[in-house]
Amino acid sequence: MRVSSSRRLALITGVSLAFLAGCGSSSDSGSDADTSQAAASSVVPVVASTNVYGDIAEQIGGKKVAVTSIISDPDQDPHSYEANTRNQLALSKAKVVIENGGGYDDFVDRMLKSGGNSSAEVINAVKISGKTAPAGGELNEHVWYDFPTAGKVADSIAAALAKADPADSATFTKNAAAFKSKLKPLEAKEAQIKTDHGGESVAITEPVPLYVIEASGLKNATPAAFSEAIEEGDDVSPKTLQATLAQFTGKKVKALVYNEQTSGPQTEKAEQAAKTAGIPVVPVTETLPAGEDYLGWMTANVDALASALAK
Template sequence: MTSPRRSLIVLGLAAASALSLAGCAGGTAAGDGGDGGVAVVASTNVYGQIAEELGGDLVEVTSIVTNESQDPHSFEPSARDQLAVAKADVIIENGGGYDAFIDALIESSDAEAPVVTAVEYSHDWPENEGHDAESAGEAEDHADHEGHDHEGHDHVEGFNEHVWYDPHTVAHLAEGIAAELAELDPDNADVFAANAEAFVAEVEGLEASLADIAGAHEGAEVFVTEPVPAYLIAAAGLANVTPDAFTEAVEEGQDVAPATLLESIARFEDGDVKLVITNTQTAGAETAQIVGEADGRGIPRVAFSETLPEGQTYISWMQANIEALSGALES
């Protein structure tokens, strides 16, 4: 069922689309592949940067959410964003209800570009049967736009949609993006495949760094105010002791129930929590209270973001996050 918010976005964009198309007719708009490259539109700059790594000069990438202060969960797209989606050759989204605005843009613009959906590459995705027999060439099946259900990406209960913090998923996603680029530009298929191989090798370096943390701190307890970095925490062998009700309320922008807040604060009483992790893009009274508890007890804190910081690549950003995690645990 289409959510009321998505319906409002679709209606608003549809009303603005004619004016936008007319206003941009005199120049080259973002995402129209004006120089002949494959026009890639990504919901966030995280996926946009990965596409740039894989496509290089052969792609023209438009990332819709680029600001660290913007929350993709509640992002309101513009008519210009709709135009970019309408002209895309391929679209990359997170899915799983995280960036529902991209589905609304696809619907309102009648875009026919294939869609690569990141959550579908996660082993935890309910409809994923696994990657064991999947090669880079077979990965393109994930990106098949025909029959793509844009209404099927509402939030999935029990599934953590923040899959870009899972290096293993990102490695498979990169293979899928490269396969889709090769389908669109077969003359450069070898280039895309080589770039994907190099990128995956760097992702494996991230996994090795996480394994080092697990070797030194296996089972260390951490409190995570939101589920954003949960995959990274698990890969590092750390134990997330945050009550589910706390992270769910914070992520949904709701008040944390008093009983849940008391349960959360009690986690700090035995001194076993070694680290508190927050989200740079959201804050609230309950999170501030947890931060106060951590600071009062001398527990180190690390803040992670949902979008790529300026000047970073996906690899350098994740490596910096991993180093921050390791440094805080060593302090």
């Protein structure tokens, strides 16, 4: 999900108004009291831009960390998120900050600067991934759907926590190794999909799941103009919409991978066209569903894709 100029302005405006009013709604999983308690008990205060990275941090840090995830509501569209004063306070006290980068959550860097926190260890997942925009294209910043990147992020979190809490560095390293070992079955599932269905085409509504799709040897048949417009929150032209819906005619694609967290009239038309054609729909989200952890969530996503392709 790329944040457009209008959305960036909304983020800045939302923060400014929150400061003027002295209050604001929050969708973070922690609280000011949590941060104070963390300092008192010598656990490491960690702030993650979303609960995806917050969960990974908790798996690496265990009881040695107090994690605040800024975007954590599975029913909230991350495209329209507005940071607030509670987020600002948490970031000002964090020793470790985990952001996605790539334009996904620029408010983190702005708030770190405005809060005067220059000492926090900042982990940028896109930079760690090493991924760049293809020639003539745009970067797919949804790198948490790339399992090798998730492993690199885990190692970076362990290193940052070890710097903040050297006495427990061995624990962090061990936990990161355990997390990475649990990513291997996910990569094996992708490899099996590639063996069974490599070269087959699927449709998407947004680029969110593309790293899994590509690692599974599948082709994305959706016009780029459609998925990019949906990602930016822009209207899809009638011609592009017609071309998108046409891919479901005659079952030219085996499945539609649908970002249900940012659905709208045009994506709903795609979903209905797929269902009418008897093409399976695989729902995905950008943040963790309630009660899920990263590994369980991604396992369910990959299993659902494999199941849909097998129909």
